[in-house]
Amino acid sequence: xxxxxxxxxxxxxxxxxxxxxxxxxxxxxxxxxxxxxxxxxxxxxxxxxxxxxxxxxxxxxxxxxxxxxxxxxxxxxxxxxxxxxxxxxxxxxxxxxxxxxxxxxxxxxxxxxxxxxxxxxxxxxxxxxxxxxxxxxxxxxxxxxxxxxxxxxxxxxxxxxxxxxxxxxxxxxxxxxxxxxxxxxxxxxxxxxxxxxxxxxxxxxxxxxxxxxxxxxxxxxxxxxxxxxxxxxxxxxxxxxxxxxxxxxxxxxxxxxxxxxxxxxxxxxxxxxxxxxxxxxxxxxxxxxx
Amino acid sequence: xxxxxxxxxxxxxxxxxxxxxxxxxxxxxxxxxxxxxxxxxxxxxxxxxxxxxxxxxxxxxxxxxxxxxxxxxxxxxxxxxxxxxxxxxxxxxxx
Numbered sequence: 001x002x003x004x005x006x007x008x009x010x011x012x013x014x015x016x017x018x019x020x021x022x023x024x025x026x027x028x029x030x031x032x033x034x035x036x037x038x039x040x041x042x043x044x045x046x047x048x049x050x051x052x053x054x055x056x057x058x059x060x061x062x063x064x065x066x067x068x069x070x071x072x073x074x075x076x077x078x079x080x081x082x083x084x085x086x087x088x089x090x091x092x093x094x095x096x097x098x099x100x101x102x103x104x105x106x107x108x109x110x111x112x113x114x115x116x117x118x119x120x121x122x123x124x125x126x127x128x129x130x131x132x133x134x135x136x137x138x139x140x141x142x143x144x145x146x147x148x149x150x151x152x153x154x155x156x157x158x159x160x161x162x163x164x165x166x167x168x169x170x171x172x173x174x175x176x177x178x179x180x181x182x183x184x185x186x187x188x189x190x191x192x193x194x195x196x197x198x199x200x201x202x203x204x205x206x207x208x209x210x211x212x213x214x215x216x217x218x219x220x221x222x223x224x225x226x227x228x229x230x231x232x233x234x235x236x237x238x239x240x241x242x243x244x245x246x247x248x249x250x251x252x253x254x255x256x257x258x259x260x261x262x263x264x265x266x267x268x269x270x271x272x273x274x275x276x277x278x279x280x281x282x283x284x285x286x287x288x289x290x
Numbered sequence: 291x292x293x294x295x296x297x298x299x300x301x302x303x304x305x306x307x308x309x310x311x312x313x314x315x316x317x318x319x320x321x322x323x324x325x326x327x328x329x330x331x332x333x334x335x336x337x338x339x340x341x342x343x344x345x346x347x348x349x350x351x352x353x354x355x356x357x358x359x360x361x362x363x364x365x366x367x368x369x370x371x372x373x374x375x376x377x378x379x380x381x382x383x384x385x
Contacts, residue, residue, distance in 0.1 A: 102334045134292075141291050141335055145305065149297035149352050190300055229303070230294065278337060285338075 006159040007054075008169050008241065011266060012069050014049040020076050023048075025283055028070075028081045029275025030063050030097065031106065032090030035127025035155050036241065037062045039070040040272035041081070045280050047113075049074055050269050055127075059090030067096070083283045085275040089128075099282065104133060104144045106274030111237050112139025113273050115261045120233040123252075123260075124270070125223065125242035127155040132226045134233060139274070145230050150190075153222040155241050157191040158248075161215050164195055165208045176212035176247030183210050185217035194218065212247065220251035227256065237261045239270035293335060295346035296354045296384070304354040305384040306346050306372075312380040315342030322375035325357045326350060344380070358383070 020026060023043035031038045033055055040050045051069030055062045063086065067078055078096050086094035087106040094100070103124070111122040117137040124131040129148035135141055151157045162169040183206075188194045198211050206214075219242075238260045242248055244267060253259050265273075296305035310333060319328040327350045333343040350357040361370050362385075373381045 099337075101337045104335045105337055143292040143294070144335065145294040147298050150299045226298070229305075230292075281338065 003166065005162040005166055005168050008244075010053045012049070012051040012072060013266075014074055015047060018043055018046060018048050020048060020074065020080070025280055026076070026080060026082050027276050027279035027283060028067065028084040029106065029272040029277070029279060030067060030084060030086050030091075030094050031088040031103065031269070031271035031275060032059050032063050032066075032086065032094060033088040033103075033127050033271075034090075036268060037066040037088070037090075038269045038272040039063075039066040040269055040276045041070055041074075041076065042273075042276040042280060045277065047265070047273065049076075050266070050272065052266055052268050055090070059093040060095050063090065063094040063097070083279040085279040085282070087271050087275040098279070101275060101278050103271045104131060104146065105141055106271045106278065107131065107239055108133050108135040108141045108144075108274065109139040109277050110270030110272070110274030111135070111239055112137075113277060114239070114263050114265050114267075114270055115235070115237040118235045119237045119261065121227070121231075121236045123223065123227060123236070123238045125153060125155070125238065125240040125248075127241065130154055130223060130226060132230050134230060139277075143230050145226060147226060152189045152191055152194075153219055153226070157194075157219065158242065158245065160191055160195055161198065161212065164198060165202075165211060167208060167212065170244075172212055173216070173245035173247035173249070175209045176216045177250065178209045179213045182217070183214045185221055186214045187218075189218070189222055216245070216247035217251050219248050220255055223248075223252060224255045232256060232258060234258060235261055237263070239267050241268050243267035291336060293345065294384075295351050297352055301355065303384055304358075306354060306358075307382045307384065308344055308346070309378075309380040309382075310336065310339075310343050312378040313344050313376075314378065315344060316377065317344070318375040318377060319344050319372045319381060322371040324360060324371070327354070327357050328372065
């Protein structure tokens with residue numbers, strides 16, 4: 001059986017200090033991405049629990065699966081959620097969702113929650129797309145640019161390389177930093193051609209860490225050009241799976257001349273956090289109408 | 291908000307930027323475009339906005355290079371119908 005080098009660590013977490021029975025507003029956000037899905041539950045706007053898993057071939061099933069994963073062990077059921085917002089690629093397919101909101105708005109809100117009101121530029125490197133977002137101190141989007149036509153700068157691109165080099169994706173970043181001399185980046189921006197180029201480098205005798213360094217460097221530059229287009233305003237934060245790849249992040253920070261804020265929470269749940277916060281805002285808005 | 295709709299691929303950068311702070315959802319761009327590149331509706335990226343807003347239609351968003359080709363000939367290119375039609379000057383093309 002083939003080893004699954006693309007398999008990154010799935011996770012779930014519950015805040016042991018919060019009790020949902022005491023909460024007034026219980027909202028949820030579900031981010032069904034093309035590669036990964038996350039579910040977040042918030043109690044009165046405070047992060048209570050979350051789950052992060054691989055999206056399967058069926059979006060509605062993924063939404064239910066990740067929500068149940070988040071709720072595991074809490075005693076809360078899907079029926080107890082007052083309002084759920086779906087986001088991401090599969091947002092309209094969340095069976096228990098009340099509304100769908102695009103991931104751009106949700107990532108800005110989520111980053112504002114995770115990194116604080118000083119964040120102005122958010123870079124989301126997702127499974128199949130890459131977004132550069134400017135936001136204000138309340139997490140409202142003021143400028144955005146998304147590229148979802150091309151795998152360069154996305155998780156899928158990294159999966160291809162992890163698989164090619166037989167390196168588990170969790171280890172790619174650290175391994176790429178073990179090079180003595182930083183090699184030039186892979187010259188192709190297209191992942192398909194970059195893969196061919198990498199095969200050539202391996203045949204020339206390049207060790208794995210050097211090839212990974214070249215690819216991380218190319219990915220960092222690719223993403224840098226996206227940010228250049230809308231401009232960099234500090235503070236800068238990265239969300240999504242590739243934020244956990246220290247090989248790409250460190251090279252990007254070097255090219256930008258700006259350090260990204262570090263998160264204490266799993267960077268992949270930013271979209272779902274934003275969705276849960278929008279859910280709370282919508283509950284409050286509807287409450288005022290009555 | 292500056293909404294940059296479009297993409298970057300091996301052949302270049304193709305973005306249409308709509309300044310939603312200026313846009314009032316009048317729909318002039320929808321009428322002016324011969325390729326159906328625009329639509330007006332609820333702002334997908336600002337769920338708390340009440341006013342409708344213009345956006346690039348999802349069917350054309352990832353094909354802008356080709357969708358806009360008719361208005362951007364290699365020579366003799368005039369002002370773009372969509373940009374001219376907008377009374378608020380909210381539209382900009384990146385190419």
